[in-house]
Amino acid sequence: MNQASSNSNNNGAPSGGSGNAAGGAGSSPTFSPLYQQIKALITQSLQSGEWKPGELIPSEVELAGRFKVSQGTVRKAIDELAAENLVMRRQGKGTFVSTHHEARAHFRFLRLVPDEGVPHHPDNKLIEVKRMRAPAEVARLLDLKSGDAVVYIKRVMSFEGEPTILEEIWLPGLLFKGLTAERLIEYRGPMYGLFESEFGTRMIRATEKIRAIAADSTAAEFLHVKEGSPLLCAERVSFTYGDKAVELRRGLYLTAHHHYQNELS
Template identity: 60%
Template structure:
């Protein structure tokens, strides 16, 4: 791995054990250090919520300056992969943290705020293992016929069914996942994926459109069949852009709205 790095007065980062894909040789040195840290995150050297070594320790490990390490960590923090805590150090970001628990859920109540509304109540309608169709395999970077887990659930707020979701997960990565596990876990589902399966969702892409529900969907959400709903299709990725979840949701917007901040 060290041979991929260009000559530098700061030295060359040592191999970190095992083959890994790092940034090309022409990339700035801090980008290569970022890649090495990302490799350690991906392979579980530091778990979600755990502290990573200090900038001084990482600089010694990779034989570069502390400023180079700081710049690499700055980028990881900007991408919500790590979290800086004043006076405590830098920690692997986790969906169990209050400020990021619902980073991918943008539906907010029209009145009050999400904290007043409380967490969603989950009703698991279905959790089954099946074979991936060609389209499903393409989305999740699997082969057609590979095992996937399909989950159908309703999320309710203050007792009102608000989101109907279908979720597909790679069967190998989530072996042993059950409906009971999904229903009884008290925290965010993504936090459970981290804790029980070692899978952390780090980013997501969404497609949004307005749709009308079919009769069964309308019954599950307790709305008239002609009620317009928001259709949100989300593909969530773990480290190194590996797709790990396809989620399709129907959102009621009579008491909630989809809120996003654009920077």
């Protein structure tokens, strides 16, 4: 990978990662800057578990030596990984693999905050946990075949004793083999922390589609509102490394004393 001397083309061995061969005849040979290749290599090590969530990864100097590039190139690769929340840098200490086991990470995906006062952690109450065959819609969103096994979870989350969120979750059965109600109950802390530690699946990013709907009888019962009351419906698909969908979540939010907080930038 020595840039200055041995070539005038930085594609000695392309990383071959995410294909961007858009367009027609494949005569364009998939360029990518060196630092993107380094970034892909580091991401592979993260995905393979060579460095686990919460751990320290090798220093920039060490990685530069390993990959035979300059420290600046490694730095740029890590800069992007930090911007994507895959790692966290701490001056004087090193670079750490991000983890969902942090107070900070708690509200990265849960965007519902109280209208007044500071956010509190919700209490969870499991309603149902079972394994089932994926309905067509769930299978489509999780990139499974219709009828594949999925884990289904239904729960209510309360803030300060007030039931506020009714949530249904679907997970690919293959990835979450040993997931049972007991595991979910005994585990203290955020669900994504459990997924990360016990099942080796780390949620990286997600997309949400948000609508206003009327409460049906089930929602009305669990959230202590009248049938037909307006509820915010957030349908989330979460992705792990390689943009692979690994969770579907449908949350009904009671927004009488809370709101969904969003930043547009």
